[in-house]
Amino acid sequence: MCVCICEILVTLLDTRTVPGELKWAANPAEGGWEEVSIMDEKNIPIRTYQVCNVLEPSQNNWLRTDWIPRSGAQRVYVEVKFTLRDCNSLPGVTGTCKETFNLYYHESNDDKESYIKESSFIKVDTVAADESFTQVDVGDRIMKLNTEVRDVKVTTRKGFYLAFQDVGACIALVSVRVFYKTCPLTVRNLATFPDTVTGADTSSLVEVRGSCVNQSEEREEPKMYCGADGEWLVPIGGCLCKPGYEEEGGACKACSAGFYKSKASDPGCFKCPPHSRSLRDGANVCDCHTGFFRADADPPSMACTQPPSAPQQLISVVNETSVVLEWAPPRRLGGRSDISYSLECLIYSASSNQLCLPCGSDVHFSPDQIGLQTTRVVVSKLRAHTHYSFIVHARNGVSQVSGAGASQSASVSLTTNQAAPSPVSSIQLTDVTRHSLSLAWQQPDRPNGVILEYEVKFYEKDQRERSYRIMRTFLRSVDVAGLNPLTVYVFHVRARTAAGYGEYSAPFEFSTNSDPFPLIGEGVNSAFLLLSVSGVGILLLISAAVFIISRRRSKYSKTKQDAEEEKHLNPGVKIYVDPFTYEDPDQAIHEFAKEIDVTNIHIERVIGIGEFGEVCSGRLRAQGKREIYVAIKSLKAGYSDKQRRDFLSEASIMGQFDHPNIIRLEGVVTRCKPLMIITEYMENGSLDAFLRKHDGQFTVIQLVGMLRGIASGMKYLSDMSYVHRDLAARNILVNSNLVCKVSDFGLSRVLEDDPEAAYTTRIPIRWTAPEAISYRKFTTASDVWSYGIVMWEVVSYGERPYWDMNNQDVIKAIEEGYRLPAPMDCPVVLHQLMLDCWERERADRPSFSQILNMLDKLIRNPGTLRRTGGERYIIHINTYRCKQAYTEITLQEMDRLGIITPSHQDILIASVQQEMLSQMQHMQHSMVPV
Ligand code: AMP
Secondary structure (H helix, E strand, O other): OOOOOOOEEEEEEEOOOOOOOOOOEEEOOOOOOEEEEEEOOOOOEEEEEEEEOOOOOOOOEEEEOOOEEOOOOOEEEEEEEEEEEOHHHOOOOOOOOEOEEEEEEEEEOOOOOOOOOHHHOEEEEEEEOOOOEOOOEHHHOEOOOEEEEEEEEOOOOOEEEEEEEEOOEEEEEEEEEEEEEEEOOEEEOOEEEOOEEOOOOOOOEEEEEOEEOOOEEEEEEEEEEEEOOOOEEEEEEEEEEOOOEEEEOOEEEEOOOOEEOOOOOOOOOEEOOOOEEOOOOOOOOOEEOOOOEOOOOOOOOOOOEOOOOOOEEEEEEEEOOEEEEEEEOOOOOOOOOOOEEEEEEEEEEOOOOEEEEEOOOOOEEEOOOOOEOOOEEEEEOOOOOOEEEEEEEEEOOOOOOOOOOOOEEEEEEEEOOOOOOOOOOOEEEEEEOOOOEEEEEOOOOOOOOOOOEEEEEEEEHHHHHHOOEEEEEOOOEEEEOOOOOOOEEEEEEEEEEOOEEOOOOOOEEEEOOOOOOOOOOOOOOHHHHHHHHHHHHHHHHHHHHHHHHHHHHHHHHHHHHHHHHHHHHOOOOOOOOOHHHOOOHHHHHHHHOOEOOHHHEEEEEEEEEOOOOEEEEEEEEOOOOOEEEEEEEEOOOOOOHHHHHHHHHHHHHHOOOOOOOEOOEEEEEOOOOOOEEEEEOOOOOEHHHHHHHOOOOOOHHHHHHHHHHHHHHHHHHHHOOOOOOOOOHHHEEEOOOOOEEEOOOOHHHHHHHOOOHHHOOOOOHHHOOHHHHHHOOOOHHHHHHHHHHHHHHHHOOOOOOOOOOOHHHHHHHHHOOOOOOOOOOOEHHHHHHHHHHOOOOHHHOOOHHHHHHHHHHHHHOHHHHOOEOOOEEEEEEEEOOOOEEEEEEEHHHHHHHOOOOOOOOOEEEEEEOHHHHHHHHHHOOOOEEO
16 A cells, blocks of 8 residues: 655644734734735635735835744745735826735744834745736625745744735735644654654755664664655665564564564564464464474474484494494484484493493494494494493484483493404513513403413514514513524514414514624634524524415415305305216216325324214325315225215215305215215314213303304205205214304205105104105205204203104104293293294295394394293193193293293293193192183
């Protein structure tokens, strides 16, 4: 809407509105101006002054108004309405007739000046008529009315007088109006500008400062100019509605509920952002809904948000004294993107038996411990063999303000492995002679176990590491003799624990003392010189030999390790070829096995009795290769063709495999008698005997490590579509590093050959899946069943599955749903895995790949292995007579009662013979029938 800001005229005098006579001062009082009352055009009586002395010369008739108060005006306007008689129309007038009059003013504080002091008046103008009339026709009221306006600056006194001088005209002052102009009160840019009297001069501008309207604040000083004609000009600056208010029709109106305005400069009120509200009018910010928050730095326009939920799927992979923690972002990010993670590290305090101590500052977190943007951290420099807990907190911008708890977290507990010791940090020289140096050092900062010995490596500085010597000591000092005089030697020391050698220390240089003998050319004894030179030569030779041997050794182990790792990484996708598909068994054997020259085999001792004869250990030195320890199986004399074929078939099968958890075939001897199969030597022999020998000596993690190896080997076999059929702890071999390897690849053939096998003693009933027993359905799934039995054997340290039950009872029990109970101290998860392997339906059993994943997960989260059957369970009991009951019982108690528990978790379903119930009732008074 356009509002006209027109000037306002303030009237100081208007003769038309004066009631009664004006009674202005006139000079002369008689015969000059005369007050005459007439009717105006609307028939309202008005007061006029007239004079018409046109016939008399030298007229000087003054008429003066009453005192007019200025009332703050600086320039006043005088509007005179008058009629004037045309001199020509007056008959008989001579040169005395005038057609103008003069307007005067005089400023004064005195409102009661009694007479007209002409000299104090200042002339404003001579006023002439635009229209004059020739005839006064009072009867018809025909008058030519002139209107003239003059403006006068009145600034010096409180008021003023106006005067009209007639010098001989015929004139009637119909009305006189005196007024001044103001710029009217107005609002521009939310600032109010008051009614303002215009300035004194016609060109003057009055600068006016505006004041902000209610609920507004100054943006820039609001100013405007009031022009002489009463119009506002050039608005500058202005105001803005305060937060919570918006402009409407030049005023500031409160934002209604559900809306807000946060800044004065915002263009208007906005709807509350998501998850917030404003209940009252005039909100400058919306309040968050319960459970939602706003961070200090969040703009009010942003939706209210929530702290994130906990990180998910936290996994840890322990590598010696380092651990890699990885997790997935929280399921709920709370509507924000500024998530960060921080890690809390707690160390298990053996003394207080509690997880309470924060890890020290020596633990290293990469990339960082707090403010993490990634979901992976490598924590290193942990103590070996130590239990830690890591808590991963997820935070975002509102975690702090959301109060309690501040962050959601996920945690994982783990135990670090053994690790090699850290390097020796410094070596001190304790004594020096011409030919010897005595050195000492401190134990490494982190020995990570009991230090078994130190290895000192040294060489002449000039020789660099081309030729070095090694000394070993149990002490933290060494005397190195046989050195050259005045020679700088470089020393490195490293420590060894059960976990192996740590890294060498940094190099430390020490010099032997100078030789007292004179130098060549200065009269040296030539015999001594010869001796010394040859001595040094021999020393160098020995050093060189030591160097070469040690280099070869270390290269061997490295190569072997690399090869094993590489193989493991690329497990091959070959398919197993049944050697019995070859018509000529010798063709198969030479395709898959290498013929070994018997002269390269050195048999040492008998280590076992196999199906076809003795098994010996010995050494194999193949052409151009290092000597290795091997096991040698031989086929005893007097064998049949079939026996020869069966014997060699194992080598043909074994020769197709290449995996760190499958026994490796080195080769065969077929060209001379006895026939031999040469395999890698497994120092600890078969797994069942090994476990029985070390009953209770391993940690659960070590046992799971063994199981993992077997599962990995079996996965490899199943990937190659090979079904083992005789998987049992007795057919697993263990080397000196506790690595378990699957062996014995003879049975697959035997069973196939013998249709009665299921009913003979040859079938390993206790290890074999029911479908393989009943209808010879041997598959990888039946190998999985056997693997479950191997798990049970391992966890029970070589116990015989189903103890002394006979085979027929075992078959019957399995048929009726009985399963082996968890061995003592068996983690619940492991027993569950066994039970899964023993699912009646072979399709319900896990694959080896799944088993391997499961075991890897357990190894990464050893905490999950802590729960054993010692906890109390609610047991649901199904009796033979279909009665049901439940009671509380531990797995050990069930074991003692001989209850075989086929189910899992916290609620176990057990089938119990009726007579056992009474025993249980006796033991558990809490048993309640359902
Ligand atoms: P087998 O005929 O494979 O069952 O072997 C009989 C026994 O010889 C096994 O129980 C082991 O104790 C031993 N044996 C077989 N192969 C090896 C090997 N590669 N290393 C060490 N011992 C072995």
